[in-house]
Amino acid sequence: MTKPKMSGAKAIIESLRRENVEVIFGYPGGAVLPLYDEIYDADIRHILVRHEQAAAHAADGYARATGKAGVCVATSGPGATNLVTGIATAYMDSVPMVAITGQVPRSLIGYDAFQEANITGITLPITKHNYLVQDTKDIPRIFKEAFYIAQTGRPGPVLIDIPKDTQVETIEFEYPQEVKLRGYKPTYTGNEQQVKKAASLILKSEKPIFYVGGGIIFSNAAEELRELAECIMAPVTTTLMGMSAFPTAHPLSVGMLGMHGTRYANYAVQESDLIIAVGVRFDDRVTGKISAFAPNAKIIHIDIDPAEIGKNVRVDVPIVGDAKNILKSLLKFVKQEQVKTEAWTKKIAAWKKEYPLTYKKDNLLRPQFVVEQISEICPDAIIVTEVGQNQMWAAQFFNYKNPRTFISSGGLGTMGYGFPAAMGVKVGKPESTVIDIAGDGSFQMNSQELATVVQEDIPVIVAVLNNGFLGMVRQWQELFFNRRFSSTCIENSVDFVKLAEAYGALGLRAKKKGDVKDVIKEAVKSGRPTVIDFVVEREENVSPMVPAGAAINEILDME
Amino acid sequence: MKHTVAVLVENKPGVLTRVAGLFSRRGFNIESLAVGVTENADTSRMTIVVSGDDNVLEQVMKQLNKLIDVIRVSDIPQEDSVNRELALIKVGVDSNTRAEVMQIVDIFRAKIVDVGVKSLIVEVTGDESKINAIEQLLRQFGVKEMVRAGKVAMNRGAKVVQSEKK
Numbered sequence: 001m002t003k004p005k006m007s008g009a010k011a012i013i014e015s016l017r018r019e020n021v022e023v024i025f026g027y028p029g030g031a032v033l034p035l036y037d038e039i040y041d042a043d044i045r046h047i048l049v050r051h052e053q054a055a056a057h058a059a060d061g062y063a064r065a066t067g068k069a070g071v072c073v074a075t076s077g078p079g080a081t082n083l084v085t086g087i088a089t090a091y092m093d094s095v096p097m098v099a100i101t102g103q104v105p106r107s108l109i110g111y112d113a114f115q116e117a118n119i120t121g122i123t124l125p126i127t128k129h130n131y132l133v134q135d136t137k138d139i140p141r142i143f144k145e146a147f148y149i150a151q152t153g154r155p156g157p158v159l160i161d162i163p164k165d166t167q168v169e170t171i172e173f174e175y176p177q178e179v180k181l182r183g184y185k186p187t188y189t190g191n192e193q194q195v196k197k198a199a200s201l202i203l204k205s206e207k208p209i210f211y212v213g214g215g216i217i218f219s220n221a222a223e224e225l226r227e228l229a230e231c232i233m234a235p236v237t238t239t240l241m242g243m244s245a246f247p248t249a250h251p252l253s254v255g256m257l258g259m260h261g262t263r264y265a266n267y268a269v270q271e272s273d274l275i276i277a278v279g280v281r282f283d284d285r286v287t288g289k290i291s292a293f294a295p296n297a298k299i300i301h302i303d304i305d306p307a308e309i310g311k312n313v314r315v316d317v318p319i320v321g322d323a324k325n326i327l328k329s330l331l332k333f334v335k336q337e338q339v340k341t342e343a344w345t346k347k348i349a350a351w352k353k354e355y356p357l358t359y360k361k362d363n364l365l366r367p368q369f370v371v372e373q374i375s376e377i378c379p380d381a382i383i384v385t386e387v388g389q390n391q392m393w394a395a396q397f398f399n400y401k402n403p404r405t406f407i408s409s410g411g412l413g414t415m416g417y418g419f420p421a422a423m424g425v426k427v428g429k430p431e432s433t434v435i436d437i438a439g440d441g442s443f444q445m446n447s448q449e450l451a452t453v454v455q456e457d458i459p460v461i462v463a464v465l466n467n468g469f470l471g472m473v474r475q476w477q478e479l480f481f482n483r484r485f486s487s488t489c490i491e492n493s494v495d496f497v498k499l500a501e502a503y504g505a506l507g508l509r510a511k512k513k514g515d516v517k518d519v520i521k522e523a524v525k526s527g528r529p530t531v532i533d534f535v536v537e538r539e540e541n542v543s544p545m546v547p548a549g550a551a552i553n554e555i556l557d558m559e
Numbered sequence: 560m561k562h563t564v565a566v567l568v569e570n571k572p573g574v575l576t577r578v579a580g581l582f583s584r585r586g587f588n589i590e591s592l593a594v595g596v597t598e599n600a601d602t603s604r605m606t607i608v609v610s611g612d613d614n615v616l617e618q619v620m621k622q623l624n625k626l627i628d629v630i631r632v633s634d635i636p637q638e639d640s641v642n643r644e645l646a647l648i649k650v651g652v653d654s655n656t657r658a659e660v661m662q663i664v665d666i667f668r669a670k671i672v673d674v675g676v677k678s679l680i681v682e683v684t685g686d687e688s689k690i691n692a693i694e695q696l697l698r699q700f701g702v703k704e705m706v707r708a709g710k711v712a713m714n715r716g717a718k719v720v721q722s723e724k725k
Contacts, residue, residue: 120573121576124576124577124580125580125584128627129626129627132573149627181627182569182630182722183569183626183627183628183630183631184627249656305625306619306621306624307621307622307624307625310614310617311618456586495683
């Protein structure tokens with residue numbers, strides 16, 4: 001069989017087709033002109049963003065919602081560097097992504113050519129792997145490897161930098177059937193001896209707790225988690241990344257742990273005798289003061305990345321592998337056995353009653369109320385968040401039922417992530433209502449994407465919890481800097497309703513509690529990209545709170 | 560505490576940057592690094608000396624293993640292995656001191672590889688302490704220039720570091 005001849009640019013498109021890519025988010029420029037010429041005819045949807053950062057976040061949101069690698073494209077130099085924040089965001093949260101950048105022609109690399117930036121060098125610490133195409137005929141192999149690396153093991157972003165001249169050069173196209181990577185062989189099945197050891201610890205434990213994170217979601221293990229938790233009657237706490245991995249309303253759910261976690265989750269972790277940690281990395285926002293973390297607990301740590309095990313805490317039973325597989329095999333060992341957690345679950349139920357997540361229920365429009373109303377009116381929505389107070393309230397007051405319905409920048413904490421990510425989510429899940437719970441600060445970091453959602457008809461809803469402050473920073477200034485609100489007041493920066501309208505989107509506003517329901521319903525009903533300006537109490541704080549560096553049971557209430 | 564780690568990597572451009580970059584951003588200290596091709600032309604071997612306790616060593620090895628271009632990482636224990644460094648030392652000499660320097664070179668089973676009127680170059684291989692020792696002795700004559708190559712190491716006996724396993 002003769003291999004078809006085609007340009008490097010065409011080979012890129014062909015490779016994307018082989019990987020079943022249905023959409024790419026991008027922005028053209030000089031060094032990707034040959035590629036864009038092919039995109040013009042391709043049967044892959046291209047969504048033109050208004051800033052490359054948004055392309056990366058949209059690809060990231062798409063990936064988190066669908067489980068498939070998101071794809072973004074940018075030109076060389078500034079186009080590529082604008083992707084950096086989005087790539088770093090995806091890297092910190094282990095999101096499968098393939099970023100394609102144009103590069104100056106090979107003959108000019110290293111000569112400080114126009115729009116040249118060493119993007120493989122720049123992204124070295126924030127990609128799972130990256131490539132510079134040096135030989136055009138490598139394009140199919142590199143794409144095959146890139147998608148494989150991005151989507152297997154611990155997922156992550158992979159960048160492919162493609163010099164302009166290689167996009168033009170003709171090659172014989174042959175897409176490899178399989179990858180040959182000597183140095184990359186992720187482990188999926190847990191070591192059976194270790195699983196047995198873990199099972200015996202579980203059966204001995206009187207106060208076990210699951211501490212689970214994004215790994216559950218990426219390995220599609222929510223069902224297995226629920227079965228196992230119900231089987232051994234152990235409470236489940238999730239990290240921010242693990243929100244939606246376990247139903248909020250489940251009797252065994254204790255919500256989020258850590259800095260803004262529930263009191264009962266933090267108490268439970270501190271008092272537990274066994275932590276079953278799955279797909280988590282013992283981040284400082286979770287553990288608080290590490291030496292005081294869960295002092296009485298043995299730790300089982302299940303993760304696909306061996307480097308996470310033992311990185312921050314000592315572990316009694318490490319198991320490297322895929323969460324879904326390992327939870328399944330754990331279940332086999334504990335299924336028929338008797339557990340001794342009755343007193344423990346009772347104690348936790350009592351804590352839940354005594355220290356519920358709450359806020360002041362008066363006549364004022366408080367941000368938590370807005371989130372609760374969204375939860376009530378749109379129970380099946382996919383919630384995307386910005387970063388800061390909005391993110392914490394979205395985690396605390398929405399009732400999550402299914403995995404991949406809470407999407408947020410956890411590790412990097414990227415303000416401006418939510419709106420473009422929501423755009424990617426909606427493209428991947430067009431049937432779902434997609435709501436970006438935003439702050440007025442974060443939303444303004446990427447509000448230019450209103451142009452994209454209107455042009456491409458991507459009806460996401462942005463719920464701006466508008467308090468005229470960079471609220472989380474203001475909260476810390478209130479608590480730890482003597483209320484000196486340095487550079488955090490952004491009152492009256494823009495009329496969000498007019499801003500939406502200027503772009504051709506729907507703009508709505510709620511100033512009173514009584515308006516909230518109506519505007520949410522109107523936004524959903526409109527089927528249009530919508531910004532809702534919720535004018536909320538200005539100095540509301542996220543509560544409870546564990547100050548940075550304190551043990552997680554040293555909790556402050558904010559009222 | 561110092562650890563010696565043998566790292567088999569793909570023999571292609573940019574790999575050294577990936578490895579070196581990993582050390583700096585994770586806060587690990589490289590004491591010495593040597594790279595060269597192995598018995599397979601497509602594989603290079605780095606010998607890296609890193610300082611830190613056992614936890615640091617474990618993290619270094621795990622993080623290295625995460626790099627796609629890293630094929631195998633292996634700890635080479637000090638005992639049970641052959642460790643070698645190489646140094647070239649340019650020593651200032653005159654007619655009075657030349658013989659004495661040559662005597663020291665002899666004792667250390669080093670070599671004189673270049674002789675000039677006012678200086679000579681000593682080539683010495685051995686473990687770190689041997690090289691430190693000869694350098695110390697030659698200092699009294701005036702060391703004009705010295706270059707040391709990073710340490711290379713290999714397990715004694717049948718044990719090998721091969722690219723097949725990982």
